[in-house]
Structures are given as structure tokens and as C-alpha cells.
Amino acid sequence: MSGFLARRILGAVITLLAISVIVYVVFYVTPGNVAQITCGPRCSPAQVQQVAEQLHLNDPLYARYWDFLQGLVAGQDYSTGTSVQHCSAPCLGLSYQSDQQVTALILAKLPVSLSLVFGAMVLWLILGVGTGVLSAWRRGRLTERLLTGVTLAGVATPVFVIGLVLMIVVCGQLQLLPFPQYVAFTDDPEQWAWNLLLPWLSLALIEAAAFARLTRASMLETLAEDHIRTFRAYGVGERSIIGRHALRGALAPVIALNANNFGGAVGGAVLTETLFGLPGIGQELVHAVNVVDLPVVVGMVLVIGFFVVAANAVADVLYAVADRRVVLA
Amino acid sequence: MSDVTKAAAPARDLVEVSDLTVDFGDLRAVDGLTFRLERGAALALVGESGSGKSTVASALLGLHRGTGARVGGAIEVAGVDVRRAPEEALRRLRGGKAAMVFQDPLSSLDPYYAIGDQIAEVYRVHTRASRRAARARAVEVLDRVGIADAVRRSRSRPHEFSGGMRQRALIAMALACEPDLLIADEPTTALDVTVQAQILDLLHTLREETGMGLLLVTHDVGVAAESVDEVLVMRHGRAVEHGPVADVLGAPEQPYTRELLGAVPRVEVPRAVSGTGEAPSEVVLEATGLRREFGRGKRAFAAVDDVSLTIHRGETLGIVGESGSGKTTLGRMLVGLLEPTAGEVRYDGHARVGVNPAVQMVFQDPVSSLNPRRSVGESIADPLRARGERDEEDIRERVRELLERVGLVAAHYDRYPHEFSGGQRQRVGIARALAADPRLIVCDEPVSALDVTTQAQVVAMLGELQRELGLALVFVAHDLAVIRQVSDRVAVMRRGRIVEEGPADEVYDNPQDPYTKQLLAAVPALDPRIAVQRRAARRELTVV
Numbered sequence: 051m052s053g054f055l056a057r058r059i060l061g062a063v064i065t066l067l068a069i070s071v072i073v074y075v076v077f078y079v080t081p082g083n084v085a086q087i088t089c090g091p092r093c094s095p096a097q098v099q100q101v102a103e104q105l106h107l108n109d110p111l112y113a114r115y116w117d118f119l120q121g122l123v124a125g126q127d128y129s130t131g132t133s134v135q136h137c138s139a140p141c142l143g144l145s146y147q148s149d150q151q152v153t154a155l156i157l158a159k160l161p162v163s164l165s166l167v168f169g170a171m172v173l174w175l176i177l178g179v180g181t182g183v184l185s186a187w188r189r190g191r192l193t194e195r196l197l198t199g200v201t202l203a204g205v206a207t208p209v210f211v212i213g214l215v216l217m218i219v220v221c222g223q224l225q226l227l228p229f230p231q232y233v234a235f236t237d238d239p240e241q242w243a244w245n246l247l248l249p250w251l252s253l254a255l256i257e258a259a260a261f262a263r264l265t266r267a268s269m270l271e272t273l274a275e276d277h278i279r280t281f282r283a284y285g286v287g288e289r290s291i292i293g294r295h296a297l298r299g300a301l302a303p304v305i306a307l308n309a310n311n312f313g314g315a316v317g318g319a320v321l322t323e324t325l326f327g328l329p330g331i332g333q334e335l336v337h338a339v340n341v342v343d344l345p346v347v348v349g350m351v352l353v354i355g356f357f358v359v360a361a362n363a364v365a366d367v368l369y370a371v372a373d374r375r376v377v378l379a
Numbered sequence: 380m381s382d383v384t385k386a387a388a389p390a391r392d393l394v395e396v397s398d399l400t401v402d403f404g405d406l407r408a409v410d411g412l413t414f415r416l417e418r419g420a421a422l423a424l425v426g427e428s429g430s431g432k433s434t435v436a437s438a439l440l441g442l443h444r445g446t447g448a449r450v451g452g453a454i455e456v457a458g459v460d461v462r463r464a465p466e467e468a469l470r471r472l473r474g475g476k477a478a479m480v481f482q483d484p485l486s487s488l489d490p491y492y493a494i495g496d497q498i499a500e501v502y503r504v505h506t507r508a509s510r511r512a513a514r515a516r517a518v519e520v521l522d523r524v525g526i527a528d529a530v531r532r533s534r535s536r537p538h539e540f541s542g543g544m545r546q547r548a549l550i551a552m553a554l555a556c557e558p559d560l561l562i563a564d565e566p567t568t569a570l571d572v573t574v575q576a577q578i579l580d581l582l583h584t585l586r587e588e589t590g591m592g593l594l595l596v597t598h599d600v601g602v603a604a605e606s607v608d609e610v611l612v613m614r615h616g617r618a619v620e621h622g623p624v625a626d627v628l629g630a631p632e633q634p635y636t637r638e639l640l641g642a643v644p645r646v647e648v649p650r651a652v653s654g655t656g657e658a659p660s661e662v663v664l665e666a667t668g669l670r671r672e673f674g675r676g677k678r679a680f681a682a683v684d685d686v687s688l689t690i691h692r693g694e695t696l697g698i699v700g701e702s703g704s705g706k707t708t709l710g711r712m713l714v715g716l717l718e719p720t721a722g723e724v725r726y727d728g729h730a731r732v733g734v735n736p737a738v739q740m741v742f743q744d745p746v747s748s749l750n751p752r753r754s755v756g757e758s759i760a761d762p763l764r765a766r767g768e769r770d771e772e773d774i775r776e777r778v779r780e781l782l783e784r785v786g787l788v789a790a791h792y793d794r795y796p797h798e799f800s801g802g803q804r805q806r807v808g809i810a811r812a813l814a815a816d817p818r819l820i821v822c823d824e825p826v827s828a829l830d831v832t833t834q835a836q837v838v839a840m841l842g843e844l845q846r847e848l849g850l851a852l853v854f855v856a857h858d859l860a861v862i863r864q865v866s867d868r869v870a871v872m873r874r875g876r877i878v879e880e881g882p883a884d885e886v887y888d889n890p891q892d893p894y895t896k897q898l899l900a901a902v903p904a905l906d907p908r909i910a911v912q913r914r915a916a917r918r919e920l921t922v923v
Contacts, residue, residue: 276486284474284501
């Protein structure tokens with residue numbers, strides 16, 4: 051187990067460093083005058099030059115990346131023209147746009163994203179796996195055809211359509227819930243949940259479709275296996291066969307898909323965040339890319355990468371718990 | 380403990396099947412089968428693949444319900460009308476009064492749960508026992524089938540058991556509810572011959588003690604001869620011959636039964652035609668001190684350890700051993716598909732590096748060893764192209780010739796593997812091996828996936844090819860009888876080493892190594908009387 055952890059952590063560090071290099075290179079070769087964009091359209095050439103100087107934009111790529119690494123390990127002091135700001139390790143730099151520390155920015159946005167994705171994950175697992183099990187059980191009957199239709203519709207409908215419809219109906223017409231507004235969990239857990247209910251639901255409905263289809267296929271595969279036949283031949287009831295034997299065998303691919311989708315949704319739920327006005331990572335990332343705010347982009351991408359890697363490590367542990375034949379290595 | 384004799388047994392037979400038909404779509408798998416089984420009696424359904432024997436076994440428990448198969452006729456098992464009984468009555472029958480043991484003991488148990496829990500689950504379905512009592516019952520039956528340290532082992536999962544132990548666990552599951560009937564569908568087909576003998580002996584003892592009836596489904600006439608009172612030979616879903624085991628196997632009346640029995644390779648009979656008849660001359664291949672390790676560090680183990688052998692032109696060397704004995708690893712090293720960790724393979728007197736076209740291989744599974752997306756002609760042409768042939772006309776011509784040589788038709792060139800039967804696919808595999816004009820072919824279990832009649836045909840064809848082309852053959856197999864029927868010389872492998880080597884008849888008629896003796900004693904005999912003698916002999920020969 052300790053060997054597994056050590057290897058996983060080392061692997062994660064290497065992966066994240068590689069990601070940061072790629073982001074630096076991509077932004078370096080992307081055309082466009084970063085200093086001009088950062089400074090704004092009304093800046094004079096002299097001001098633009100000054101901004102470029104201040105942001106080290108004229109330095110070669112490797113020097114800028116080296117600065118980034120130094121900041122990460124040892125922290126760094128930044129002069130913002132008038133004052134000097136100290137950014138302690140792990141420092142991801144300052145935003146070109148706001149001079150705010152990227153780490154602080156992330157810490158502000160991350161709880162929003164995690165709140166959204168965690169809650170949605172619980173819902174999409176319940177909805178998706180439940181639907182999948184039900185349609186495998188009722189295979190070929192009306193129930194299954196209905197469920198297949200609904201999940202197909204789920205995959206095909208964009209999140210903003212589902213989200214808008216939900217908002218209009220639930221908040222507008224029926225007035226069951228207030229229009230969502232983010233409330234921090236630490237401030238008021240009850241309001242936190244009520245306000246996030248609709249975002250959770252709309253994100254979960256989209257994701258659940260994929261889980262339903264995967265669970266159904268995986269269940270059908272397991273149900274065709276020999277050991278299921280054994281228990282049928284010994285008079286074990288269908289409920290126990292589905293719930294105890296087939297579901298457990300069918301879970302492995304579901305765990306894998308969940309790890310990827312969870313990690314992806316931390317930074318990728320942009321539409322949901324935008325629609326419901328949630329100030330999360332995804333929204334911030336899109337904004338930062340638009341204004342070529344390199345430190346923010348790198349920081350956000352690293353956080354997202356971290357969650358993808360971590361979610362996959364958790365999935366591997368869950369594999370080993372679910373199936374004793376799996377050895378962690 | 381389980382000698383609860385089912386007193387006041389009704390006068391009816393345990394199993395009464397009349398005019399049974401099973402249809403899968405347009406295919407009639409079972410066609411008008413009638414038989415009965417008295418309480419405590421044992422009947423074997425014997426037949427080749429596709430004869431419908433397993434379908435009959437499933438039909439006895441009503442397992443075809445809801446699968447789309449149409450079942451006709453009457454089936455009564457332990458007083459239950461299987462075709463008409465309500466679902467609940469059927470569930471009580473399954474496992475309660477009639478229990479089934481399946482072929483593949485690894486896939487027949489749920490990999491995620493402890494074996495004891497699986498048995499307890501089945502027990503609780505049929506009794507009102509508490510969890511704790513069911514668990515205790517599981518340990519009891521595991522102990523009963525000879526699992527040592529049953530309390531601890533009942534907590535193991537199936538992958539922690541060996542093949543033989545898993546089959547014992549399945550039998551324990553069957554025993555849990557003290558059924559009147561045990562249906563065993565190829566219960567020993569996936570097992571080594573010594574383990575097979577142990578399982579058959581176990582079934583025999585259990586039957587003596589509990590008085591349960593046995594319906595044995597098997598393709599192996601020897602297994603049937605060991606275990607039952609009556610035999611029913613099936614073909615194409617119909618009964619061919621039915622009678623007491625000694626009569627059917629001793630003096631078969633039907634031509635098909637005779638053909639089937641004739642095709643069964645016999646371990647006690649010397650090989651009919653020997654290789655090329657020439658005295659061993661030229662050495663084709665020589666291996667010295669071969670060793671192959673797998674894994675690293677603490678997990679490293681030697682699959683093959685210090686094996687030396689010589690193969691001459693035109694002769695067949697049989698390598699026989701049980702699973703895990705290293706025979707496949709050895710075969711792969713001879714061909715060059717695996718590099719030895721130590722030792723060397725010399726071909727024609729020269730140290731060999733990598734794969735040599737003159738040494739070819741025929742694989743066990745004719746299904747998975749052909750690319751399903753390429754025509755068989757293209758597969759056979761591969762070695763020709765690999766050798767640098769470029770002229771499409773020449774390649775086609777040569778492949779057609781090879782197809783005919785192995786008993787297929789030249790027009791099969793453009794067909795795909797799924798259009799062929801198992802035996803035909805193995806012929807394709809042999810044609811592919813011949814394409815490179817080899818001098819030596821290593822055949823790794825070339826006939827073990829085939830029915831006995833097909834097996835006999837493929838073996839005969841290999842013999843012919845050998846005589847015509849002066850080929851040297853290395854024949855790797857677990858089946859002692861097959862090895863005797865094809866080999867000039869035999870090497871017996873155990874745990875990576877050759878324990879005995881010599882001319883086939885000497886090794887078989889006068890085995891020196893205790894392991895060889897044990898193997899030979901475990902081979903099921905076709906004659907029920909000899910079977911009884913071997914069973915007695917096995918009790919004395921237990922090599923640890």
C-alpha cells in the first residue's frame with residue numbers, strides 16, 4: 051500500500067509538471083501580444099513595453115518556466131509597480147489581470163466547483179447506476195425501452211436547455227426554490243444545499259445518461275457469465291442475483307468512468323457554472339484563457355489535473371476493495 | 380451427518396423424461412429423448428459437442444425458462460413437473476432436490492465473494508437457517524468434500540483455490556441441501572487427469588454414502604465408464620444407444636457408438652503405426668539446459684528448469700504433463716517465441732537466435748489463434764509473405780496446395796475462420812505451419828479442443844504429413860492416451876522438469892518414476908471393470 055502511494059504520488063508530480071510545461075509552450079507559441087491584451091486597448095506603446103517588462107514577457111521561455119518552478123518550490127516576491135508582494139510557496143504566480151495571487155484565486159473558486167461536482171456526482175451515480183440496473187433487469191420490456199429513450203434524450207440535450215427548463219419551471223412557475231445563488235457551505239449548510247439543488251440536478255442528468263448506458267451494458271455482460279448461471283441453477287432469486295452478484299461484477303467500469311468524469315467536471319462544468327452564476331473554476335479558466343492570463347491558466351489546469359489524477363488513484367483503491375484479485379501496484 | 384435417508388421414497392423414479400424436445404429458433408437441439416433414472420442410480424449422457432447433452436441437463440432444472448428456447452415433452456424431476464411447475468416450486472427444486480455441478484469451476488463461482496458465503500447463500504435460499512447456521516453448514520460440506528482446514532478456507536475467494544479445490548467447492552455447494560439428484564455437466568473436463576481421478580472418486584464415495592442419484596454429462600467415455608451404471612449415447616439431439624455401461628461400452632450395437640469408441644485414444648494400446656519407420660538419424664533440434672523464469676525478485680519462479688532434449692528427423696517426441704508443468708513454455712522456447720533464461724537451443728547444429736522459419740508451431744485453440752477478420756487463405760499466406768514471397772499468383776497457388784494437403788478445399792481460400800468447424804480450423808492452423816516448409820513443428824495441445832472423432836482425424840493427418848515430408852514433431856499435450864498414440868518417444872514433465880523420458884512403449888508399459896505411475900493410474904479406463912481396479916490402485920499411489 052505504501053509502495054502504491056509512493057508510486058502514485060511520484061506519477062502525479064511528473065504528470066502535473068508535464069502539463070505545466072505543455073501549457074507554457076502552448077501559450078508561448080500562440081500569436082498575439084500578451085502585454086497589449088493585459089494592458090488594455092488604450093495603452094501607449096511605452097506602457098505596453100513597461101507591462102511586458104514587469105511580467106517578464108520578454109524573457110526566454112525557459113527562464114519564465116524556471117521562475118515558475120522557483121515560485122512553486124520557494125515562493126517569490128513580485129513587484130507590482132508601487133509595492134512588493136510576497137507570494138509564499140507553493141506560489142503559482144500573480145494574475146496578469148488583477149495582480150491577485152493565483153493560489154488565493156483558486157482557493158476562492160475551488161469550494162464552489164467541488165460543491166457542485168460532489169453533489170452532482172452523488173446524484174448521477176444514483177440516477178445512472180439505478181437506471182442501468184433497472185434496464186438490464188427489465189431487458190427487452192417496455193420499462194427498458196422507456197429508460198433507453200430517456201437516457202438517450204439525456205445525452206442529447208445540452209445542459210443549458212435542461213438547466214433553463216428546470217429553472218423556469220421550478221423557480222419561475224412553481225416557485226419551489228429560489229433562483230440559485232451560491233452560498234458557502236460554511237456559512238449556511240441548508241441554504242448551500244437548496245441553492246445547489248438545481249445545478250446538481252442539471253449536471254447529474256447529463257452525466258447520468260452515460261452511467262446508465264455503461265451500467266446496463268456491463269450488467270448484461272456479467273449476467274451472461276457462468277457464475278450467474280450457477281446461482282440461477284441453485285434457486286437463488288432474481289433480486290439477489292441482480293443486486294448481489296451481477297451489480298458487483300458490473301461496477302469496475304463504472305468506477306473508472308466516474309473517476310474520469312469527476313475529475314473532468316471540476317474544471318469542465320463551465321456551462322452549468324455560467325448558467326447558474328456559480329463562480330467556479332471552469333468559468334474562471336475560460337475567462338483567463340480569453341485574456342491570456344498565463345499564471346491563472348497554469349494554476350487552474352494544474353488543479354484540474356490534480357483532481358483527475360487523484361480521482362483515478364481513488365478508483366484504483368476502490369477496484370482493489372471491490373475485487374480482491376486486484377493487487378495495487 | 381448427511382446420512383439422512385430419505386425415508387418413504389415415493390415409488391416414482393427420480394427423473395422421468397419422455398419425448399423431450401428443445402428448440403433454439405430453427406435448431407432442434409434435443410429431439411424426442413426419453414429416459415428415466417431410478418433413485419440412487421447413475422446415468423451418463425455421452426456425446427460429442429452439439430449432441431444436445433448439456434441442453435438436456437439444463438432442461439431438467441428448467442433453466443431454459445425465459446431464454447426463448449422451446450421445450451416440449453414431459454420432464455419430471457423428484458416429483459416436480461419441470462415444464463409446468465410455478466416459478467417458486469422450480470426454485471425449490473433447483474439446488475434443493477436436484478443440484479448441478481458445472482464444467483468450469485473457475486467461472487462457475489462468483490469471484491467477488493468468499494466461497495463459504497456463496498455456499499451459505501444457497502443454503503439459506505432453501506432452508507430457514509440463520510446466517511451463522513448456514514455458514515457452519517458451508518464449512519461442514521467443504522470439509523465433507525475434502526477441503527483441508529475448511530473453517531479458514533471457507534473465507535477464501537475462488538481465485539485463491541486451485542482448479543480441483545474449486546470443483547470440490549462446487550460439489551460442496553451441491554451437497555449443502557442434501558439433494559436427491561446430482562447433475563454433473565462435464566465436471567472434470569477442465570481438470571488435470573490426477574485431479575479428475577480425485578473428483579470422480581469423490582463423487583463415487585459421496586454417492587455410496589448419501590444414496591443420491593447422478594446424472595453425468597460428459598464427452599469423455601472413460602469418465603462415464605468410471606462413474607455410472609447406465610450410459611445413454613447421444614448424437615444430433617437423439618438417443619443412439621442406451622443400456623448398462625458394460626454392455627454399451629463392451630459390446631456396442633450401433634455403428635455410431637462403435638465409431639465413437641474406436642476414436643477414443645487408449646492409453647493401454649501401443650501406437651498403431653510408428654513414425655517414418657526409419658531409425659533415428661539426423662538431429663534436427665537440440666536443447667540443452669533450458670531454463671525459463673517468470674517474474675522478478677521474490678516472485679520469480681522457474682517454469683522450465685534444466686531441460687535438455689534432442690529431436691531427430693521424422694520422429695515424434697511427445698511431451699506430457701499436467702497444467703503448470705511447463706510444457707507450453709518449453710514448446711515456445713523450442714520455436715523461439717520465448718527466449719530461455721539459461722541454456723540454448725541448437726538447430727541443425729547451430730545456436731539459434733530468434734524465430735526460425737524451419738521450426739513452426741500449431742496452437743491449441745483453433746478459434747483464437749486465427750485472426751477472425753482475415754480470410755484463412757490470407758492467414759496461411761502470412762509465413763510466405765514473411766519469407767519474402769511477392770508474386771501473388773505463386774502465393775495463391777501455394778496456399779491452395781496447402782489447403783488441399785490438410786484435407787480442405789482450395790476454394791476455402793476466401794472464407795473466414797467462423798465459417799469452419801473446430802477440426803477444420805485446426806487444419807488451417809496446420810496448413811499455416813506447413814507454409815514455411817518447416818522441418819520441425821511444435822504442436823501445443825493441437826487436438827485437446829476437438830471431439831474425439833475429429834481428434835482422431837487430425838492426429839491421423841499429422842501422421843501422414845510426417846511420413847510424406849519427413850517432419851519432426853513435438854507434440855505437447857496433457858492427454859496421456861493421445862500422446863501414446865502419436866509419439867515415438869515420450870518426455871513426462873512435472874514442475875518444470877522432465878521426470879522421465881524414453882521410447883513411448885517403455886514409458887507407458889513400464890513407468891519408472893512414481894509420478895508417471897500416478898498419472899497412468901489416473902487415466903479413466905473404458906472398461907468399467909478395469910476402472911474399479913484403477914480406483915483401488917489409486918488409493919495406494921498418492922504421491923505428494
